[in-house]
Structures are given as structure tokens and as C-alpha cells.
Amino acid sequence: MADPGNVSTTELRRHRGAVVPSWEATRHSLLTRLKDLGDHQGWQRFSDTYGGVIHGLALKAGCSATEADEVLQETLISVAREMPDFRYDPSRGSFKSWLFCVARRRIADLFRRRARQERNLAGAAPEWEQLPDPASDPLNPVWEDEWRQHELQCALERVKQKVSPGQWQMFDLAVLQDWPTDRICSLLGVNRAQIYMARMRLNRLLKLELGRIIAAETAGPAAR
């Protein structure tokens, strides 16, 4: 299983309250569904799941909010175009890198268009656009960061589904909302030790889930 690395509290708090779309369906099944171009709901789910990552990448690449919407839209269209021939084969590279390539091309298109519009046809395209290897792409770290946030969000959601509601509330108030322990005790009718235990348990679970998600990402469906 891949090492999820350390998760900081600050990083976690960024994701509090985010409503994460379903993670129950595997990516594989979702992608299979997308072959049916008329499956609006499937597409909606795809957009809900990955839209944030793509949008975030576009914004950080220097697009305006409207342009980022456009990138997202065009990425979805590109994905749709490739779908009829799509075979999910993890040996050919991870889904993550594939989606990155698609999104990156759309961002490059956008910058090219922008350059044309500025009547600067001769002007050089941004440096990163000409680099062939996605790993050495300057946008790659941005993508990686967006992707990790996305994974974290999903991991949090999975943990929430697995633990009892009471434990989740302890964790939520203590870690994500940073309430003083005394107040949590009086609100939830628990003692300090219980809160401590909940924190420990959920941190462990979170790391486990994150590890699973990352493993699935790199190893493909077989890992599940």
C-alpha cells in the first residue's frame, strides 16, 4: 500500500464541510459508465468528482475564473471524445496522469487562443507548454497538490462513513473545528479520554484510507 505521508491539521481543516460526491462507485465503474455519452448523471458525477481538481489547476495556471470554467468544460468534452475507445489499462499509466495531460492540453489551447487574441501570434507559448514530459511540467506540482487535496477530501468522507456519528462529532469538533476540550465534553457528554481516543483512532483510519486511495490510484482496480 502506498504511503499516504503525514497529514497536517491545517490541511485537514481546509476540507471541513466540503460535500464530497459519492466515492462508493469505483473509478473504474464510473469511467465505464461514461462510455454512454447520454448518461447525464454519470457525467455530472464525473464533473462533481474531478471538476474541482481541474478547475483548481486552471486557476493556478493563471486562468481567470471564467477561463477556468471553460477549461473544465473543454476537458470534459475531450474526455467524452476519447471515451468510446477508452480502455482502462493501469499499465499504460495512471488515470491521474492521463487526466492531467488532457486538462493541461486544454489550458495550453486556452493560452494559445489568448495569445492570438492579443495579436501576438509570433509570441512564444508559455515555457511549460512545450515540455513533453508531464513529470517535469511546472504545472505538475500544482496538479499533484490539487489531487492530494481531492484525495484527502475523499478519505475524510470515507472515514466519516465508517465511524459512529458520535465519534465523528468528537473528531470534527476537536481537530477540524478546534474547540476547547472542555466545551466538547459538555456538548457531547463525553470525557477527555474518549476525545483523545477518538482523535487517535480517526487519525489512524484517515491515514489508512488515504493510503488505500493512493494505492488504488497507482495500482489500478486490482488493488481494491
Next chain:
Amino acid sequence: MRQAAETSKFKADHLDPDAPLPRFTALERVTNVAVVPMKVSPDQPHPATPPAIADHELLRCVGLGAYGEVWLARSVMGVPRAIKIVWRSHFDHARTYEREFAGLKKFEPLSRRHPGFVDILHVGRNDEVGYFYYVMELADAAPGAANYQPLTLAEFLRQRGRLPVAECARHGAALAEALGFLHGEGLAHRDIKPSNIIFVDGHPKLADIGLVAGFGDARSFVGTDGYIPPEGPGSARADLFSLGRVLYELATGKSRHEFPDLPADLRDAPDLESFAELNEIILRACAPDPQERHATATELRGELLLVDAGRSVRKLRQNERRAVTWRRFGLAALALSVIGGAVLVAERGRSLQARQRAEGEATQRRLVEDQELTARENLYAADMNLAQQAMDVGNYGRAEELLASYRPRAGQRDLRGFEWFHFIDRVRGDSLGVLRDHTEVVSSLCLTRDGQRLFSASFDSTVREWSVADLKPLRKWELPGVMFATCALSPDEQTLAFEGGNRTVTAALDLARGHWITNRLSWSSAISFAPDGQLVRGARALIFSTNGVVEFLDRNLQPQVTLEEAGGRLAFSPDGKLLATGSWGTSVRLWAWPGLKPVGTLTNAGTVMALAFSPDSRRLATVSRAGELALWDVAAAQPLARATLHDGATVWCVAFSPDGRRLATGGNDQAVRVCAAETLREERVFRGHRSEVWSVVWTADGERLISAGKDSTIRVWDATASRRLPSLSGVNARPVFSPDERWFAVRQNDDVVRVVEAQTGRERVRLTDVLEVGGFSPNGRSLHLVAVGPVWERRSTEDGSRLEALPLPPVPGTLSKRLLTADGHWYVSGLQSGEVVVQDLWRGGETFSLPGHQEMIVALAVSPTGRYLVTGSIDRSAKLWDLETRRTVHTFSGHRMAVGSVAFSLDEGLIATGGWDDVVRVWDAGTRQCRHTLTGLTEGVQDLAFAPGDRTLAVLSGSSRLTFWSLASGREAGMESLPRGVGGGWLQFSPQGRWLGAVAPGRELRLLRGAGGETEIVR
């Protein structure tokens, strides 16, 4: 009631392994189960024409569901209902359709046995077309929506957001009680969610019972994502899980998908302690393991009641846990068993006591709530009286204030009856439009010469420019800190001049450039421009002077010439030759312009508040503090006419109409009045301002008046036409209204019936030789009536042609009263002998008689469903008859004189009898007990009518007083005086309470507007 967005239902049996895999049209996640398709795609056409539903008119679709739609409907009796139509075509399999129907069959008999369910009133089915439907009671209207939308808990939550803990617990306890009842009958609801919970009279009820099923036969997987427990729906504990999620949404204002996150602003919540208690209940109800949840809905209800009563569930649980612990110890250590047992008993007793206490407190609270409601009902009746009295003395502001406090808030019971809607319509007054952009007193108005643009100056330090044609705002200027008291427009229309009411500032505004020039001068009351464009102001004089001064200012607003002892108010004649001044002294002076030579004095003008020259400059109108309007001949300096207007209240402004034939004035009585300029006879009164009227102008065409005043509004009035509703004279029967309330038919002298448009008074058709009018057909295109012969007929209301006819056998005996029911079913004749003869027109005129009364019949009424008849007689009694069994059901006695009028409430729950003894009695039709006795009437009760909704009983007395009685409190809630006269009177409400047709004893029909009159043309 199902909302379109919240209707996904999952039917696992579509996943029949042998069935072809359906195309995915919509999808949602369901924990633990495979995802299955919804049966309705968003683009599926829904039937544009709904099927005909017996005895109901479908008005508008108010909700779309997965399997059908919900319609707002109106029964033949005008009672609004909700009808759900479920289509066979929306189901793939016949058995799922049948199961939906089976759920309804199970639920229908229960629905009326518990107040926590929406009442199912009727179920119908058509297998040929492929649908079934059920008629339900109508949910409260969601506040704020332009058209009726049911108030569901989802809508309630959207409007209110997070609810206070106590309210949350109260709604939760009510729903848990209903669930407990359902579970007790061996049924599960299976689809509890906010959009399936509706409010009726402010109480939450479980609706959408399409998924109700027995615990055993719930094999399919149905429900809505997020409300379904992990183990699947169909059990009592699964319903509790769903209710727990609903409570979570109510208590936190968050989506059920976010469960169990707590709101970020909880830290500062004032009810944190009680929230902790509620949270504990919710966590338990939503526990993933069903065994950890409450065992029954009753247990959940008990805990919620504890929270509502401010008690601790946590402590109760602790007690219970301790009891369990002690029991274990007791078994392990025999030596301690006696003590353990005692403690066990004590602890159990304590928890039982706590529950009982909570139950007791809940009963107490309900009692208090009932008392509070009674108090509110009483207050309502009193306030309606006050509002009516305020309107009678012209204080519309106070009346509006009183009425506005009864607009229902979300979740609150609506106390309003017909009278409220009628009074709010009166309060609206006669204005065509109201401009509310100014935030303070609008002190002064002026118009450009072409009448196209209006300027308004206000105490809110702004001046606004308006386009008169469409009342659109054009420009706005502001001079911070200055309250503009008066304004005037220069002859070249380039400059506006003002007097500041608070800071003694005189200001001039260059309209083209928006520049201000200001100067501090003495306090002033009037400002104007001389014909040459010089600015003139009327100012208060020195303290020793009895009259004011008039000052002429230069371009920099510096005083140049002063006319002493002139007066604070002034006006230049339109021909530019005269200046009239006057104020605190009682005389008006006339000065020649230019030159300012005194040319005349008008004496005994009173304290002049305003002056206006006629367009031909020959006459001058002055108004005084004492409400006196005087018209003067300028050349002769003599008064032409005098009149006291505005009931002697101060008059602030006066204006000649452009043709010089009429005068408009505005005063402290909140009214704008128009009188003939020759005679000063009052022609029109415009009501609607909520306070003193300070300024009035005519538009250039003389068709509209614009006024402004202390209520911060500018109002536009139609000076040519009246908003007053049509009235008809010579009416000698009760009017009847068409189902869409657009038309009414009324019989006049000479047996002529006129079909008239209610709004305009326009006659549509005239029918002759009519003895009795029954009512309109459901589509409004024909009228049931009895014509001379006697012959029953159905005649077209479009061209008057006869569509059907049935000759009736003559009734033996002398007729004293007759009645044809609205649906043309029964023709009832009351005889002088006391006998009642009934003819069943649906059975070819089959005749039977109902003997029983000792003396002449003087009143007849048939119940809304046509089953019962009530008769009133000179013998001082009223009798209730069953027309099916043709027997007397009950005899109501108690009146000391003849029972001259009778009426049924629309739900047939109440019967009202009015006597010649000036007493009205309201009887409970079920128990036959007298519920209210209404007194204080005079000259006999002429007629009675229950308003739709059965909240109001309208009573017309012989003294032409129309009184509204609030049935909830049995108190008088306002009245209207109708023209007096001699003879009978009749009352009839239109089916939805938009109109009340009242025929006063003088045979004059007046229409009173009720619901629907509330909308106001406000920009």
C-alpha cells in the same frame, strides 16, 4: 407533497436479473445497495391536460413526482384541495403501480384517525386511461410565493434556516407520535423526508403515503438517499432513522449528507445546552446499528418531549444506564441484591417519573398553546373592529398597522377571514400606484409645464425626478443634512429652489449641471419663482409682526427686496401680472407685478396655508388651517364661494385642474379631495395615504392627481374613474357567482336575470322570465334556473339560449320561499302551510314533501354536498332534514321569534340560524349543540353566509348592517354599513372568497372585495 427535485425513488425490483438492463436516466447513491434507475426522466412529457376529476376543478399543477403530479384543485363547493394523480404509464411494471395503490388503500382509512397525517378525502381510479388519484386536504401556503405553493418542511427549512431547539423538538415529537400510530397499525412509512412533511394550520403532518407498506411486505428497496438507514427501509427503526436525519436538518440547518457535522456557528448558539440534549437524541436515532436506536417511535417522542420541556435526556439515560449496571451487580453479588434491587426500582421509577413528567408538561404546554390561540383569536376579532373604526374615521395608517400584524409567518396559524382581506382591500384605497422610494416625509411636489416630469422633495435630504407617464425614477440629488420642506421650479425649468425645514437653508439646484447654491436665511414656509425668474420666498416675520414677509432674492440667494406684512405663503398668477400673499394674518394681499404695488386685499381668509390661481388668473383659491376653502374673484376682491372641507382638519395644499373646473386639496384627514371649482361641492375623496397630505398636483391632461405627504409616499390617483365596484339596484334575490369568480348572475325586478362581470360591472347576457336562479355549471358556461312555467332550464351564459329544459309539476299550496340548488339537483319549495315540497330534478322531477313545521316556511338552505336541507319557519324552529332518507334529523329550537335565515358551513360542520329576534345561533351539525350565540343586531336578521374557509360568518341585519363574526372566537370582527331601505336582504360569497355579494334591504347589490384584493401596484 413531493417536490420535483426531491423525488428520486429507488425500486430494487427493477433489478430483476432476467429483465433487460434499463437505460440509466437518473442516478443517486444509496448506501449498501446497487444503484437503480428512476422511472421518470426530466424530459418526460407530463400530461398537459389532466384527467377530469369528479366534483373538482384542477387549477394548477403544484408539484411533480416520480409517478405523477399534485394539483391544486377546487371542489364544487369552492373548497381548495390538493389532488395527487398517479399514472400507470410512469411505471414499468404493473405490480409496482398496484403496490403504490395498495399502500394508499392501507393508509386511506388511517389518514383521518390521527392528526399527524394528511387527510385523504377521496380516492378514485380509472383503469381505462391508466391512473388513480386521491383528494387531500390542502397544505398551508408557503409565504412569499406569488402563487400557491404548499408549505412543506423542506420549504419551511429553506425560509427559516436552523430552528430553535424547542421548536425542533416539538415538531419532532408531533411527527414521532404520528409514526408511532402508523407503526402500531403494522405499517411503515418508508419515505420520511422534509418534502414529504406538510404544514396544515401550522402543524406538521406526514404526507406522500405512496410508499406505505406493511412491515412484512416491504421487500422492495425504496426511499430517498440520505434518509435510508444502512440496513434498508421498511421497518419501524428505519423510519426512526429517517426522522432522525430530518431532525438533524432542522436542528443544524445542514444537509442530511453532511450528517453528523455540527454547524460552525454552534459555539455562539444561545441554546447550546439544549442543543446538546437534542444532538444526543439525533445521534441515537441515526445510529448505524438499528439495535442502538430507539426501540419505538413513542420512546423517541418521549425524549423529544423531555427536551421540549427543558429536561435532560442525558440524565435520564445516565439513570437508565445505572439501573442496568445495578441489575448486573445485583445478579453477581447476591448479598447486595436487596440494596441493588431497591436502587434499581428507584432508578427505574425516576426515569419513569421523568417521562411522565414530560408527558404532563407536554399536555400542559398544549393547554397553554390552546389558551394562547384563543387569546389571539379574541384579539384578532377586537383588532378587526379597531381597524374598521380607524378606516371609518379615515385613519388608514392605523388600520393598516392593525391588519398587517395578522399576516401569518411561516409555521404560524393563519387567523384571517374574509373580513381581513376585505379591509386590506379598503386600506389599499383608490390609488393607481404608490412610489415608496423616499424614506422620509415627502414635503413638496412640482411638475414641469408639459407635465412630463415630476420633482419630489423630501425630509430624507433627497430630491427625485420622475417620469409621469410610467412613474419611473429619472434622477436623484442629495443635500446631506437638509430636510427639504418646499420646492419650486423656475420658469425656464433649469433651476429647482428649496427651503430646508430644519436648518433654515435656502437652496437652488442647477438641474443641468447638478450644482447647488445655498444660503442660510431665516425660517421660511414657501418658495416660488417670479415670472422673470427671480426667486421669492415667504418667511416668518419678526416676533412682533402679525404677518410674514416676502423676500426677493438675487442669483446668489441674497435678499434684495422685502415686502413687510405680506404673509408667508405666496402665488403668482399664471398671466404673470399678480402676486398673492397671505399667511398668519387673516387677509390675503394682492400685488401688481412687476412693481409690487398693492392692488387689493381679500379679508377674512383665515390662516392661509396655501393659495392657487385659476389657469385664467381670474380666481384665487385659498385654504385655511381650519379646513376652509375659499374662492375669490380677483378683480373684485370678493369671495365667490366658501366651503369647509376635510372635516375641518387643516388643509395643506390646493391646486386647480388644468381646465380650471375642479380643485384638489390635501389635508390632515389623510385624504385628497376634489371639488367643483364653481360651487366647491365635493365630488371625490381619494383615500389611501397613511398620514397627512402635504402636496397635490394635477397632471397636464387633468386625468390624474399626484399627492405626497407625511407617510413618505407619493400616490397617483385616477381623477376620472373610480376603483369602486359596480352596484346594481332593484335586485330581489341572492346573487350567484361563477366557479372562476369572474361573473355573477342576479335576478332583478321583472324576472330578469343579468349575468355581469364582477370586476367591471359589464353585462354579458340578460335572461328573461326567470323565477329562481340556482347556480353556474362547473365550467361557468351555463346557468341552472327555474323559469316561468314552472320549468327547470339550463341556459347558456354566453348567448342566453336554452340548452335543457324540464317542466316541473305545479306545487300544491301557497308558496312562501323557494330554492334551486347550485348544481340544479334539488328544487325546494316552502309553503305557507309549513309544508316543504322537494323536487329531485336529477330524477325527472320526482316530488316528495316533508311535513313537520307548524307554520309558514321563511328560510331554506341545502348543504354543500346536497345531502341535507335546513328549513326555518315562523314556528320559531329550524329543522334539519336528510334528503336521502327524507326524514327529520333534528329540530333546532331556542329562537324567540321566526327563524328567518339559515346557512350551512362549507364543511357542513356548522349550521347558522338567524331569527327575527335579532339573534344568530351557530350550531354544531354533529352534536347539534349551540356553539355560539351572536347578539347585538337590530331590525331582524336578513341573511347569513359562511365565508369560504369557514372562519367568518357574515350576517346582514334589517338595519343594513353587514357584520363579520369570527367563528373561532364567536366575536364580532368588524362591519360594513350598506345603504338603508325596506325589504329583504341577501348575502352570497363567491366560491373562493374573492367577492361577497350583499343585497341590502334597499334592494341594492354591493360587491365587496375579499381575497385577491391584497395585491397593490407598488413600484
